[in-house]
Amino acid sequence: MANIKIRAFLFVFSVLLAVQAVAQNNPYQLNDECYPYFLKAEELAGKEGFKAVNDTLLRLALQNGDTKAQTLFYVEKLRDIVRVVPMDGSQDAAVNAAFRDLKEAALRLGHMQYFYYGYELTQNYYFNTGRMLKAMELIQQMQDFALEHDDEYGKWMADRYMVKLYVDQNDYVSAKRFIDRAIETYETTSDSLILRQSPTRLWCDLSDYYPIGSDSARLCIQRAVENRKTFLDTLRCEYYLAKQAALDQDMGAYEASRDYCISSPSLPTVTPSGRLFFDVIDAVFDGTIGRHLNDIQDLTLLREWKFIAMLLQQHGYRGYALHLYRQLVDELEDQVSTNNRSRLAEVEARIGNMSLAANLREKSSQVTQISRLVFILAIATMLIVITFLLMSIRSYRRNRARDAERIAELKAANEHAIAADEAKTQFVQNMSHEVRTPLNAIVGFSQLLSLPDGSFPLEEKESFSSHIVNNAQMLTMLLDDILNASALDHKEYKIVYEEGECHYMCRAAISSSEHRLQPGVQMFYDPENEEPFYFRTDPRRVQQILINMLTNACKHTTQGEIRLASSTTANPGFVTFTCTDTGTGVPPEQAEVIFERFVKLNGFVQGTGLGLSICRDIANRMGARIFLDTTYTDGGARFVFIVPVNPPEGAVSDIPLSPQFRQ
Secondary structure (H helix, E strand, C coil): CHHHHHHHHHHHHHHHHHHHHHHHCCCCCCCCCHHHHHHHHHHHCCCCCHHHHHHHHHHHHHHHCCHHHHHHHHHHHHHHHHHHCCCCCCCHHHHHHHHHHHHHHHHHHCCHHHHHHHHHHHHHHHHHCCCHHHHHHHHHHHHHHHHHCCCHHHHHHHHHHHHHHHHCCCCHHHHHHHHHHHHHHHHHCCCHHHHHCCCHHHHHHHHHHCCCCCHHHHHHHHHHHHCCCCHHHHHHHHHHHHHHHHHHCCHHHHHHHHHHHHCCCCHHHHCCCHHHHHHHHHHHHHCCHHHHHHHHCCCCCHHHHHHHHHHHHHCCCHHHHHHHHHHHHHHHHHHHHHHHHHHHHHHHHHHCCHHHHHHHHHHHHHHHHHHHHHHHHHHHCHHHHHHHHHHHHHHHHHHHHHHHHHHHHHHHHHHHHHHHHHHHHHHHHHHHHHHHHHHHHHHHHHHHHCCCCCCCCHHHHHHHHHHHHHHHHHHHHHHHHHHHHHHHHCCCCCCCCEEEEHHHHHHHHHHHHHHHCCCCEEEEEEECCCCCCEEEECHHHHHHHHHHHHHHHHHHCCCEEEEEEEECCCCCCEEEEEEEECCCCCCHHHCCHHHCCCCCCCCCCCCCCCHHHHHHHHHHHCCCEEEECCCCCCCCCEEEEEEECCCCCCCCCCCCCCHHHCC
C-alpha cells in the first residue's frame, strides 16, 4: 500500500510540473495565441464546431507567422475527416485531398514530422476500412520518399508504421523485422527528431514476439522500462510488469502495478479491456475463475487470451486452459480467413486479372487448409500451433508481396512485348519486299547463267552478271542499314576524330554512289573553293552520310542531275554540304517525318527507310545537323548537312543557320 501511495504522489507531482511547463513554454512550442486553439481543435476533431476553431487556428498562425501552427491546421483537418467519414471507403476523395494538402504544407513550411504523420493517419483510414494493400502501399510510398531524400527520420517512421500494421493483426513474426530495424536506428542515430521519440512501445511489442515469461521477453520489458520517457510509456511498462509479476506469482509487485494501471484513465490507450483483464487474473488467484470464463471472450487483445490460458495452466486449471486454447485457435483461424478473403477481394478488384485471381484463390485455399491443420495440432500443443500459424501468415504475406512484384514485372514485360511486336511487324512488313526483290533477281539471273553454254549471247550473260552484282550491292546496303541501326541502338557506334579533307570526302562519296544513278541522270560536285580544306572530324562518318544523301537522291531522280556542293562560308565555323536533285521532291510537311525509322514516302522505291534516320543519329553524335531545306522550290529536293570544324564534346551543339537554310 505504501508503494501505491508513493507512485500516486509521483504521478500527481509530475502532472503539476507538466502543467507549469505548459504555462511557461508549451510542448509544441507554438505561438501563445495559437496554442489554445490547437488544443481545442484536437479535442473537437470529428465533432461539431471543429471547423470554426481550426479556421481560427490558421488565421492566428498566419498573423503571427507561426509555420508550425499553420502545418498543424492541415494535420487537424485530416484528423477530423478520417474520424467523421463513413468507414466504408465512400469518402476516399476527401481523405486523399486533405492528405495531399498536409504533405504540400509540411514540405513547403519545413515540418517533415507532420509530412510523415499524414501518412500514418491516412494508412490508418485505409486499414480501418479493410484495405490492407492500400495501407501497405502508402507506407511503401513513404519509405520510398525517405530513401530518395535520404531522410533517416522518415525511414524510421515507416518501420514503426509497419510494426503497428502487423501488430494490429497479431502478426508478431512479420513485425519483428521492422521492430529490430527501428530499434537499431534509434540506438545508432544522431537525428534529434528520432531521439525525441520513445522506443518503449517497440520493446514492449518485441517482448510479445517471444514466448510468455521467457528470458528474451523479460529482457525486452526491462529495456522498455529503461527507455521510457512519458507517462504513457510508464503506464505501458506497468501493464507488462503486472503480467510478468502475475506469472512469477509475486503478488506484491503484481498488485502495485495492477493498481497503478487501473487508477489511470489512459489505460484503454494501452489495452482497451485492461480492467477486465486484471479482474480475470484476480479470479485465477482467488479461485473464482469458474464464474469469469465467459468474461475472457470480451478481452480485446488475443495476446491477453494467450496469457490467461498460460496462467490457468500454471495454476492447475488444465481443462479451462485447453478450452481457452481452442477458442484462441478458432479466433486466429477466423481472423486469418477474414483477412485473406478481404485482401483477395481487394487484389481482384484493383488488378482485374483473371489468371492472378485464380492463382490467389488457390493460395487462399492453401491457407484455409493450413488453418484447419493448425486447429487439429492445437489439441496436442498450443505453442506449436500458434508458432506454425504465425509462420503460415508470414509465408502468405511473402507470397502476396512476390505476386505484386510479379504482376508489375508482367505488366512491364507485356507493354514491352506489345511495343516489340509492333516494331517487329512494321520491320518485317517493310523488309520482306526489300530483301525479296534483290534476292529474287540474284537467284533468277544466277539460274540463267547456269544454263549450258550457247543458251545466251556473251553480251547478255555480262548483262546478267551486272544485274547480279547490282542487286547484291543493294542487298548489302539493306543489311548495312540494319547493322548500323542496331549499333546505334546499342551504343556501339563510335565517333573517331581525325584530320579530314573536304573535297576528298565528297569525291569519294560520289565515286561510291554514281553506279546507282538511273539512266540519263548525271552527278556533279560543286566546291565553293577548289583549295583543299582540312578540318577535325570523323571522315568515315561524314563520307557515310554523304553517300546516304547521294544514294537517296539516286533512288528518287529519274532524269536531270544530282549536285553535291560544299561551302566553308555559308555557316562560319562549319562545313556545309548540300545535295540537290531534280527528282520527285519532298512535301514541306514531311520534312521531319522522313528522318524517322522505316518511313518511306514512296513504297515502290527500293530501301529500308533507315538511311536518313541513321544519318541523323550519326550527325547528332558528331554535333552536326542534317535536314531537308524546305525553302528550295526549283524542283526536286535539297538536303543540307552541316558539320562543325571544331566538334563539340558531348551534347549536340546549337548550330546557327544562315538565312538561306533557315526552316
